[in-house]
Amino acid sequence: MSDDKRVRxxxxxxxxxxxxxxxxxxxxxxxxxxxxxxxxEAQHAKNTVALLTLCLPSVERVVLTSVGALSDALKExxxxxxxxxxxxxxxxxxxxxxxxxxxxxxxxxxxxATWRKxxxxxxxxxxxxxxxxxxxxxxxxxxxxxRKSPSAEFLSTLEACAYAIEQVSGENMAPLRAFMSSAQxxxxxxxxxxxxxxx
Ligand SMILES: [Zn+2]
Numbered sequence: 001m002s003d004d005k006r007v008r009x010x011x012x013x014x015x016x017x018x019x020x021x022x023x024x025x026x027x028x029x030x031x032x033x034x035x036x037x038x039x040x041e042a043q044h045a046k047n048t049v050a051l052l053t054l055c056l057p058s059v060e061r062v063v064l065t066s067v068g069a070l071s072d073a074l075k076e077x078x079x080x081x082x083x084x085x086x087x088x089x090x091x092x093x094x095x096x097x098x099x100x101x102x103x104x105x106x107x108x109x110x111x112x113a114t115w116r117k118x119x120x121x122x123x124x125x126x127x128x129x130x131x132x133x134x135x136x137x138x139x140x141x142x143x144x145x146x147r148k149s150p151s152a153e154f155l156s157t158l159e160a161c162a163y164a165i166e167q168v169s170g171e172n173m174a175p176l177r178a179f180m181s182s183a184q185x186x187x188x189x190x191x192x193x194x195x196x197x198x199x
Contacts, residue, residue: 012054018190020183024054025175029165032106033059034073034082035157036121038113048158049112051183055176059161064121074109074127082107084131085164086122093137094167102168108134110164112157139163156180 008014011021033056035049042049042063053059062073083105094102109131111118122128139155140163155163158180162173 013050014187018187020051020054020179020186023179023182023186025179027055027171027173027175029056029058029171029173030106030169031108031165031171032082033161033165034077034107034109035059035061035161036070036073036109036111036113037061037063038111038117038121039063039065040117041112041114046184047112048156048180051180052158052161052176055179056161070125070127077107077109077131079130079132081105082109082131083134084109084111084122084128085135085160086111086118086128086133087135088122088133091133091135094134094164095137097134105168108161108164108168110157110161115154134164136160136163136167 007016009016009019009021012019012024014020035052037049041047049059049061053061060073062069064070081104085108109128111121111128113121136155139160159177162176165171165173
């Protein structure tokens with residue numbers, strides 16, 4: 001492979017041949033977002049958090065390479081104002097919350113990991129358990145077709161983030177989902193044929 005093919009776009013940091021800059025939508029949100037990312041997910045070529053941060057540059061992404069990374073990331077996140085998006089036993093569905101309670105929420109924490117790892121992290125980290133957990137009772141079906149999900153209700157982190165923002169703040173995040181579809185479709189088509197999964 002020639003060096004040219006490894007050159008990355010300054011805008012989106014993907015390889016130039018996979019640049020998705022043309023589809024980045026202009027969206028904003030009043031919400032603060034923290035994504036706690038498993039190091040394995042961070043390396044995954046199809047991870048949606050890279051796409052999420054292109055749309056919403058204020059999203060804070062922390063790769064959990066050490067225990068200190070988690071405590072640093074949570075240090076200034078007030079549990080009165082931040083919620084953890086995680087379907088624990090005590091999690092409250094965002095769809096069922098009164099608007100007065102939704103308006104108290106300023107920030108949302110997501111765990112970007114496999115379900116098994118996310119569960120392990122949640123149950124082993126008291127730091128995470130101090131945040132009230134919220135979940136979805138009727139999230140839309142995932143459009144995330146590239147990677148296999150354990151169930152149809154399992155949303156990619158970008159989709160979960162888009163949906164949670166819509167539920168909490170009422171801001172329309174449809175452009176975010178549309179961007180994910182366009183970007184993934186484009187990048188998938190650009191994959192060398194030997195990188196594609198066999199049918
Ligand atoms: Zn680009």
